[in-house]
Amino acid sequence: MNFFAEQDHARRNSKWLILLFVIAVIILIGLSNILIAACLWMFDSTSELNLPDNRSFFSADILVFVSLVMTSVIICAIAFKWFQLKDGGRRIAESLGGQRIPPNSQHPEQQQILNVVEEMALASGMPVPSVYLLKDEIGINAFAAGHTPADAVIGITQGALEQLNREQLQGVVAHEFSHILNGDMRLNVRLIALLSGIVFIANLGEFILHTQRYSHRSSSRSNNNDARVAAAGFGLLALGWIGLFFANMIKAAISRQREYLADASAVQFTRNPNGIADALKIIGGYDAGSGLRTPLSQETSHMFIGDARRLGSFFATHPAIKSRIKRILPRWDGALIKRDIKKVAKPIYSKTSQQQAKKQRQEQLKKTVFVAAAAEAAINALDNKSDKAEFTLSENTVTVSGELAHLPDGLLSLAHDPCGVISVVYALLLSNYEAQRAKQLDDIKDNLSKSSRIEETLQAWNWINSVDKSYRLPLLELSFPALKCMSAKQYQRFMDNLRSLIKADQQVDMYEWCLYHLVKHYLSHQFEKVTHSKPVYSSIPALSEPFSVVLSSLAYFGHDNDTETQRAFGIGANSIGLYTITLLPLEQCQVEHFGPAVKKLANAYPQIKQRILRALVACVCLDKQLTVLENEMIRCIAAVMDCPGPQISLGVRRP
Missing domain, CATH: 1.10.3680 (TerB-like)
Known part of the structure; x- marks a missing residue:
């Protein structure tokens, strides 16, 4: 799969999106002028208005005024929505009711999805994104959200955790990683922002009707204006419905083929067509399907792996489940996997079960990196047949992700702990010279007891120093979900300490530059105002x-x-x-x-x-x-x- 070509394709889709959006806005402006003319005619039907005899309900002044007002309203609605989405995937996940799964969660189902996301991140060559759980959603669904891979998150419903096994979760997560790597994720965010401007007109109509109804109930008398205001409200509501028609049509036109591509990419990532295919079979045979109850599921429906809203086939943002399965498994017999909704909450795990789960998680993490290594080898083998053979010049592969299994369990646990992970990153910058190391540790400022932080950092440094240097970067990439749990104040102090550790010897080497900028690139979007890179240069x-x-x-x-x-x-x-x-x-x-x-x-x-x-x-x-x-x-x-x-x-x- 040539992800760069698909990113270019997604960028071209963005141009089509803007073109379709402009056409929809022009149609809505034309209909708005007709609506205003109708309202003026209604007002003119009474003696309260004395309009001149040569009046024209379609005059140039009215046409320009209405067009400017409608355009301004739509632009303001888009700008407001874009401002809401500026924080990237985290903001979208939280607006859908998602809660971040702690990287050191002891819940077996949550541990499993965290491990699957880790292995896919390692296999795809990107740091591990945060995972958000929509715990109130019983439908089977998942999504990837964000502007760039740096602020990407993976979201998954409680129903998916309960109904899918590890192999099926791998297929679902691989599908979402494809959306990240293909550039679909950024396109989806733009869809939400642009289409919100069209849908806002319907919201405005509903607001006018609600206000008029409340005013009518609270007043002892009514007048002719009530009917006119109601007519205007119904008119705006009708315009909004037409806008919703265009919004659904645009989403369907852009997202359907991208879903087929993501399914194919999931097979390529996992080298297992049954994973994603069985997940789709379960969605098709599950009582709750992939539906969501959150009110925002309408505007974000195109982001999910399955239809979040049940719309007609013409407006569906996803191809039919059976059609998707048939493309993955051409000889599929058409049988779906039936599942019932789990309505009874699971019991709280006993202390013994939690201890067993913790041990299982550490063992599973080791298995995870081996699966990631196998996925890398499979992708590289496939790429050897394409135009990217220079990426795999030798079969004597030493994958750092595979070697992660040899890291001490204590170091891996520390890297997943939101508090202890800070010590891991500090340890990655400590000098091998004792005097220099002592100066670095003395410069660390922390809310935690300084002696405790230094002790923890030295322990992490001893673990890191006992293994090969090639483990440094993958260890850092595994640490990002825990680092993203910091508060803004903790982040500022953390970055100040990183700069102090780097500058302790009055120079910055290439390794220190790489580590610092990796940390800043993947964390700054959550705590700082970030300007994303934009495609400017089209020639070498x-x-x-x-x-x-x-x-x-x-x-x-x-x-x-x-x-x-x-x-x-x-x-x-x-x-x-x-x-x-x-x-x-x-x-x-x-x-x-x-x-x-x-x-x-x-x-x-x-x-x-x-x-x-x-x-x-x-x-x-x-x-x-x-x-x-x-x-x-x-x-x-x-x-x-x-x-x-x-x-x-x-x-x-x-x-």
Whole structure:
């Protein structure tokens, strides 16, 4: 699956969305003018108004005025909705009634979905997103929401946790990860914002009718204006219904094919068609189906894996369940899996059961990373048949995610604890020199007892120091859900401490830059005002300068002698078609040059980003060995560019 091509396709769909939206608005403005003319005619039917004889209910002044008012109302409604959604996936999940599942949850069902999300994140080359549970929803459904992978969340209903087994949950979560990687997630958020402007007209009509009804009941007499106001309210309500018609039609036109694509991607991720197919069979045979009770299910219906609202086939945002299953399993016999609604709440788990669940979770996490490694290998094997073969140059694969199973259980538990995870990140920055390490620890400021924080950080450092450096980045990626549980004040103190730890030796090396910017990129959207990267550069030559800086940096940091450095740079430059650029001097490839260059590359179009990442991978793959720092730099570059990290199948050379 070429996710970059699909992101470009999603971007083109955004243009179609805007075009369809403009057409719908023009039609609504025309109908609004007809409505206003009808209202003026009704007002003119009484003697209370003395309009001139040469009046025209369709005059240019009225037409312009009504058009401006309608356009302003729609724009204001869109702006308000966009402001509500500016916090990304977290805000959408909470508005639907979702509650964040703690990363260290002891509930077996919640542990299972957390583990499944972790394995899919590792397999797809992106950090682990937070998981939100819609605990009051008995329908089987799930969604992915956010503007970028950095603020993405996965949401799932209680019904899905109760009715689906691990294999089926893998299929559902893989389906949602496809929406993240294909660019559908951002398109879905734009759909919510744009269509809210159209639907707002219906809400305005309902408000007028409600106000008029209340005014009529509270008044001892009525007058002719009541009928006119009611007529205006009904007119706006009718316009809103027409707007809702267009909104449903636009959602259906854009989202149906994306659902087929996400189903196919789920099969590719898991290498198991039965997972997603059986989940769809259960939805089809389940009494509650995939329906949701939340009032916002109407405007967010296109985001879910199944139909959140039961609409006619013409307006359905998803293809028919049977049609989707048939595409996954062409020889399917048509039988659905029947399930009953679990109406009785499950009993509280005993202390013994909780202890067993904790042990099972630690064992399951180890299994998780092996499944992720298998998924990576399967995807790479499939990619060998496509145009991305340079990502898998060797079968001697050492996947860091697979090696995570060898991390100490205490370190993994600490990485999932919302309080202890801070110590893990601090430990990743501690120096190997005792005097320098003591100075770093002394600079840490924390609300927790300082001695307790230092002790916990040193324990984490000892665990990390006992294993290979290649575990650092995957450990950090597993830590993000717990880090997102911080408050704004804790986040500010945490980032201040990170800067103090990094600057303790009065210099910033490439590893420290990568770690800091990964943390900032995946956490800042929740606590700061963030400006997302936008596609600006559509050609490679326009990015030759920042690309030269990044490529030169990779060539220097990944190769030992001048000849190999020059060859690596040349291979990367030639593979992207920049034959005239030259290797920059080492002093122009330091962190202060590297950072701004990467951020500029983030403003390229998706297909350009793909070519850039391929060229960078070609550079580091020259010697068919991957250093830990090269891997960290590539993953950090991909993260800042809002791209999945490329899975490079090479032997890892320890520095």
